[in-house]
Amino acid sequence: MDTPRIAVWKFASCDGCQLSLLDCEEELLDLVGAVHIAHFLEASSRVEGGPYDISFVEGSITTAADAERIEAIRAASRLLVTIGACATAGGIQALRNSRALGDLVQAVYPAPDLIKVLETSTPISEHVTVDAELRGCPVSRHQLLEFVAAALAGRKPDLPDVSQCAECKRAGTVCVMVAHGTPCLGPVTRAGCGNLCPRVGRGCYGCFGPVDGANCAALSEQMRKLGLDTTAIAALYRNFNSGAAAFVEEAARHD
Known part of the structure; x- marks a missing residue:
């Protein structure tokens, strides 16, 4: 594709996967010359509207607002790629899924009535169609670069499928x-x-x-x-x- 417009989004997460992208350092400089980063708040305060050729999404869906926002991002993105364990599997916060949410909120927060979250922490794929998943906690920076390189070249990315x-x-x-x-x-x-x-x-x-x-x-x-x-x-x-x-x-x- 010609100079794809890329966006990076955050949901419930620790930001580690976005930092993996920033950790590409020298490779990131080459990447910036090959793509146009339209939205990446971890790296720049500049925000450009869609549509986007590739949206990388970090984090799980944990609130009703999250569920609405990911729908809008999906609609504005040609390819939507989830990055990291939170986006692909619900993350460490999905530990709450096997317990009673009310009990957890009562045990952790001094004002439980102010906490408005969904019963479960779920991956992005349970809410919208996902075109590719890059797993890891955090995601591999090499896989991030491989995916972008493959998109630029119009080929399938070479990602591990073994144990x-x-x-x-x-x-x-x-x-x-x-x-x-x-x-x-x-x-x-x-x-x-x-x-x-x-x-x-x-x-x-x-x-x-x-x-x-x-x-x-x-x-x-x-x-x-x-x-x-x-x-x-x-x-x-x-x-x-x-x-x-x-x-x-x-x-x-x-x-």
Whole structure:
């Protein structure tokens, strides 16, 4: 596409995924020369109206106002791309989905009657059509650049569709679960982080969400053999991607 107009939007999130884009540094300078950034409040106070060729959306939907705003953004965007665990799976805030919202609000806020939120924290895809998802907590800056480069070239982006275990194998990283008995979500987690945790001896925390076809039941059985009880197994799946369907279902099996 010719000089695409790009917008970056924030919903309920920590801003980490937007910072990943800003962290591109030198690459970002090249990117600015190839695209027109029309809306990106994390980087500039300048705001231009739509339509936009690509909208990158960070964050989950947690209020009625959020639900209305994402509809308007969808209508103004040719491509809508969700970035990060909050936008693709509801984020860490989706931990509330399995509990009574009223109890949580009462426990946290001194004036609960002032809190107006939806019962659940949900991914963008539950509200509007999403053209692509870039997972991670935070999203990979390399995947962000790859998506834009692919859009400019008119090709399909080259994004990981294998588990974290494949990424570890390619890097020659010793399996922490086999070698040390360390609980690890790598077998059911999508690759993309560069096996950050396993390469320093820690188990994968599932930051990039479940890989397609994840066999969580088999992994949970292995966790049981490592000595984890049902509470600990459920807790493994209730993390940054606690709202992802495969992790929701497996955690519920161990409640």
